[in-house]
Structures are given as structure tokens and as C-alpha cells.
Amino acid sequence: MKRTHSCGALRMGQAGQEVHLAGWVSGRRDHGGVIFIDLRDREGVTQIVFNPALAPEVSTSAHALRSEFVVHITGKVSPRPEGTKNTTLATGEIEVLASGLQVLNPSETPPFPLDEEGVNEDLRLRYRYLDLRRPAMAEALRARHRAALAVRRYMDERGFYEIETPVLFKSTPEGAREYLVPSRLNPGKFYALPQSP
Structure with a gap:
């Protein structure tokens, strides 16, 4: 299923809607069996909630999620409970209650x-x-x-x-054949067209 919104696009106006999001797991927190992840894409961050009371199988799968896993989430947009809103995020008034999880690509722990x-x-x-x-x-x-x-x-x-015109540059052999152009000012010397874009 394709995503319906970017991670930075959800607001209170979408409360109650089912959405599909995709991105990287930026952070994961376990609060007594309820797992929260911050899902990030290039547009922003959205908090995802895996509640075993709402979706037990999905919540069990969420225990395996780690930083930089690429995932697809299905869920319902919900206002955050009073006192948990994050004013530093554009999406800080809402969270997504996950009903589906697909790991698109697991990741090793990043080196930093x-x-x-x-x-x-x-x-x-x-x-x-x-x-x-x-x-x-x-x-x-x-x-x-x-x-x-x-x-x-x-x-x-x-x-x-x-x-965009061709650029002449010093020869940089990288295994591919080069197109050489003789120098008029320096006989016996050549320029080459760059191999990389």
C-alpha cells in the first residue's frame, strides 16, 4: 500500500482518518508494553503508538523495531492525550495509533x-x-x-x-575507457572528459 501522507503533514484536521505512512524509525520507547516510535521522513516526524489493547499482533511485532529500520505503518490519527502534546513538532498535537506494521528494511545499529x-x-x-x-x-x-x-x-x-558543455579535466582512470583530447598548448599531453556526472 502506498503512503497517504508524509510524516510531517498530519495535523488535528486529520483526526479519525486512517493513514499510511512510511519512513525511518528515529526513536523507540517502551512504556509498560505500549511502544512509541518516532517515524521520520524528509518532511518531518510523527509519533506512532503500538498499543497491545488495540492491535496485539502489531504491538508484538513492534518490539523488534530498532533505530533506522524502514517501515510502513497503517493506523488512525488521534489527538494526543492532554499533557503529552509536543509543541516543538509540527505534528505534536497528534499521534497515529498503529493497526498495521510492515518492516520494509531492517537495519543494523548505526555507528553514531x-x-x-x-x-x-x-x-x-x-x-x-x-x-x-x-x-x-x-x-x-x-x-x-x-x-x-x-x-x-x-x-x-x-x-x-x-x-551544459563537456568539461575537460585531468585524466582520472577508474577502470572505464576515457575519451582523450590532445592539448594544443602542450604537445604530447592530453585532457579527458570526466567520467562521473
Whole structure:
């Protein structure tokens, strides 16, 4: 089943609706058999509740969930109980009472917490695919996208065309055949077209 909403889109207006969400398990808490997870995608975070009184089999399966598992959740949007609202989250007034759980991809324990600052840069670069999930990195990518988009729109509105021409660069053999271009200024020397986009 496809998701119906992103994790950052749910509000009180959807209370009572059945929804399908997909994302990464960002955090997991067990409160006396009732399991809470924070489900994260690129749009935000939604709290999911696995209550054994409402869905016993699903709640049992939720005990196996760990950080960075990729899951699909089916459930009903419900207002959070009084005193448990989280004003720091856009979705902090609601939670989703899970009635279905599908693990799309389990995960090993990440080598560093994705929500912490101050993680060693060498470690972050070694696990770059995880580093890019961190909120600060995701925001940097969004800012770069918005800046490039603004420049493109500005130039397009003024009649400019964006043309990507081949770039000549030093030879970087990586196992693939290179297209070499002889240098006119330095006889016996060559440039190459880059192999990576």
C-alpha cells in the first residue's frame, strides 16, 4: 500500500482518518508494553503508538523495531492525550495509533546517533549515506536546492539558457575507457572528459 501522507503533514484536521505512512524509525520507547516510535521522513516526524489493547499482533511485532529500520505503518490519527502534546513538532498535537506494521528494511545499529551534533567528521564521512539523513545535512541540501532554483528562475525570466558543455579535466582512470583530447598548448599531453556526472 502506498503512503497517504508524509510524516510531517498530519495535523488535528486529520483526526479519525486512517493513514499510511512510511519512513525511518528515529526513536523507540517502551512504556509498560505500549511502544512509541518516532517515524521520520524528509518532511518531518510523527509519533506512532503500538498499543497491545488495540492491535496485539502489531504491538508484538513492534518490539523488534530498532533505530533506522524502514517501515510502513497503517493506523488512525488521534489527538494526543492532554499533557503529552509536543509543541516543538509540527505534528505534536497528534499521534497515529498503529493497526498495521510492515518492516520494509531492517537495519543494523548505526555507528553514531543521527540526531547528535559533534560526531567525529571522519566517522560521518565513512558513513556518508547515514550522515546525509541528519537534519542539519538535509537542511543544507534543501538550502542548496533552493539557491540553485532561485538562480535558475532569475536567469530564465531574463531569457538566459542553461547549457551544459563537456568539461575537460585531468585524466582520472577508474577502470572505464576515457575519451582523450590532445592539448594544443602542450604537445604530447592530453585532457579527458570526466567520467562521473
